Amino acid sequence: MRRLLTVFFIILSMNCHAQKQVFSVEEVREDMATLKRKFEKLHPGMYYYQSKDAYNQLYDSLYNSISKPLSYLEAYQIIGQLVTAVEDGHTNLRFDKKRFNAKKVKYVPFYLRKIQDKYYISINGSQDSTVIRGSEVISINNEPIRLLINKLKMMVSADRNNPEAKEYYATHFFPGYYLRQYGEKDSVSITYRLPFDTGIRTKKLACLPTPAINKFSDKRYKAFKRPNLGLKIVDSVNHIAMLDITEFSMRGHMFDLGHLKFKRVLRHRFSQIKQKEVAHLIIDFRANGGGYIPNIARLLKYLSPKPFTLIDTMGFKKGAYFSIAKPWYISPPLFLWLAFRKQKDGFMYRVNKGNSKNKPDPVLGFKGKTYFLTDPGCYSATTFTMNVAHDLGIGQVIGQQVGGATWGSFAGTWDNFSLPNTRFIVHTPLYKIVHRLPNKVNKGFFLDLDYEVNRNYEELIKNNTSVIDFTVDMIRKSKEASKR
Template identity: 60%
Template sequence: MISTLNPFHYFMQKLLFILLISFSLQAQNQKNTFTAEEIKRDMAFLKNRFEKIHPGMYYYISKDAYNQMYDSLYNTINQPINYLEAFKILSKLVTNVKDGHTNIRFNKKRFDKKSTKHVPFYLRKINNKYYLALNYSRDSTIIRGSEVLQINDEPIEHLMTQLKDFVSSDNGNITTKDYYTTGVFPNYYLKLYGELDSIKITYRLPKTDVIYIKKVACLTTAEINKTSVKRYKSLTRPNLALKIIDSVNHIAKLDITEFSMTGKFLDVSNQKFKRVLKARFIDIKKHKIEHLIVDFRGNGGGYIPNITRFLKYFSPKPFTLVDSLAFKKKAYFTLFKPQWIGPPLVMWAGFMKRKGEFLYHVNTKNDKQKPEKELLYQGKTYFITDPGCYSATTFTLNLAKDMGIPEKIIGQQVGGATWGSFAVNWQDFKLPNTKFIIHTPLMKINHRLPNQINKDFFLQPDYEVNRNLDELLKNNTSVTDFTVEMIRQSKAARLR
């Protein structure tokens, strides 16, 4: 006798089978332990992929030094390891490329952005001690400026040393590692210890010798943002905000916190940034500003054409942004997908020069970008910088200095290299076993620096002004105060 399933039962059977497969695949993606062989295969896959497409592989670290580090890690893996330990090992292969645009992150399915809980503290390093810069916990008695001694009974110095292993920076820039491990402390703590329900903080209130220990709940990003609006709204710096600081001496400050600003309707070319920037320079002209402070602190970059839009208000003569672009031959079809048909067929013509494993495009003219005529700023300009200045921002700062635009640069060393960076286009690829996501630049971009004024590897300020404890306690900005006072004294000296 032959039995048959009716259509409904057949459908339910297939649906159950699909669900079981789906749950099985999800469980595979959520693996908590990996064999030594799985980790080693991911290591080899990552290294081979970097060597094939990464334009900066072995640029900041020699092949011999990288291979020695790789072999040392490879030979220590002889037993199964957990998810976070696997992340720590593979992070070393990424950060030791020593490029700030190259990074590793968890698979999206591992820690959901909305529901994941984070440590509710941001820190700041001052004179080799660590202080509470922002407290987003529900306990408001843990005040800004408190010295942090331990997190979950771990000495803060030991903890921060471990977190720095997760930070990619150009040529291993230490100031950049300090900047991000403190300024984005919750993100890096998550990478080291995973998600926690609560943490214990050991700290000392300012101007006391009494040590306090508090246990606080970890919070979601939405909960942290809600507290931020209520508790620290006055500390925010809106992008492209213009403030008249001293109307008598005609001093104003323009904040550029990122080189991106888009409108609501598919504003892929950042027309909003262009419109708002123009409006600011109309106000600058209207108020007859003689001394313009441009605050770039914390600006990690953005849309490269906005560099031109900014610099044209300062440069009295035509200029060009880029000296050359290059990418590896083996990365050609990663950049220009075969299925696109058109670009893969024609882009060879734009990169006709060959040098070793690279294809190049070199600009031959230095006058492609025209200056603004009606709104050209002719007063004195001062730039404020810190290690958070990177990518398009570093690009802007180095070009501007080379063109003689800023009167002075005040603050701290920037995070990006003087010559250029590995950027422009990227690929995100997934490791086969751990499923970690690797963010990889595909092009090398050299800035147009015809005068080569910038001799240092990282742009250095004319006046180094570091953030201090008094600034934390009083909610003021020491570097802005320093710059304004410098301008006032300069004006007074000219009048004498």
């Protein structure tokens, strides 16, 4: 009986802790110290973009600013600044799952897009269909939209604090970032202006769980769907096709750990490309946040005219060794030590010196011209692909600046550790992966654009795609010029 009571009180105390609403100064400071200590031990990008002195200055400022107990969201916003200050797009702070059930929590039911200096509804997932796509948002709960977005951008992690990426995620993932700033709401009041209307309206919209938002948005915006690895002929006369790659992941079933379905579908698409005698292939990477790294090589072998290597070096901090290779794995810890024998500045490295095993596909290799469409949502495996391709002289890059750095990224394997008091989850990459770019074609920190094409209001209203229209028109004009 005594054991049962002990277990009962342990469970009760855990539940009370999980639902705790206010944290003392000491508790928040303890979580800050834990976060910094874990980052310095595990994170391969700690002090890579942000100097140690600058980070410590921010840390001390936030530490000393806490003079009274903080609510759950106040603590999140303090600690969140220490996460975004690492300036790495793969590093983020998450709520405790016990507090916010992802399927049940209510979100603001719409998404935004910035065009020039204004913000518009891009997707309305609410029950009210009268707030149509293209409506200009002026304020939410009487807070001017520009001030609101600036708050949300502070909580967005991005490589070297990429301002375009921070703007992109704050608007394209607006419901999630609004929740992080203001918590769960039953409804929000939106002040807006309908397309081509001067009148200002105000309406209250009920917040909804994600399944409900998806249900309404899927019904209204069927034409906006971009199936991953979808292929369509854009212009049969000029032999122009477009391949949508919305992510570098596609599992056929739960045991398809190697993403072999992606490999099969991709091969089928390039078989179709060959059969249809495509001469100009547009690959739409917009909004592709990455995925499974081996799928990069699976794509590039159809595009590259010569053998290629993806990774130059790969390394991790010594302190992360047993976070990558758990002691109970038995054999992997030993294999990891043998594979990463070079050591420097607290890192263990693996360097690729030999010729690549990635060879062009002799049967389905694409011989025509390639065009990559981009936006700030292109990150991780996507920017990896384009940087290697561009360095190999493959394709033209058209659209908006990408979100990921040219040199590589902190990625590969992850550690999700929990802070002791707030229970926030810190998502942390463990590997530093440097791209193999022997020709160093890319000059900037982010991938160089061949043509910058920004999104516009007409595109938002009509769902035309300005960057696709630009690319197709450019191809047609070049073919006409070649005939003259």
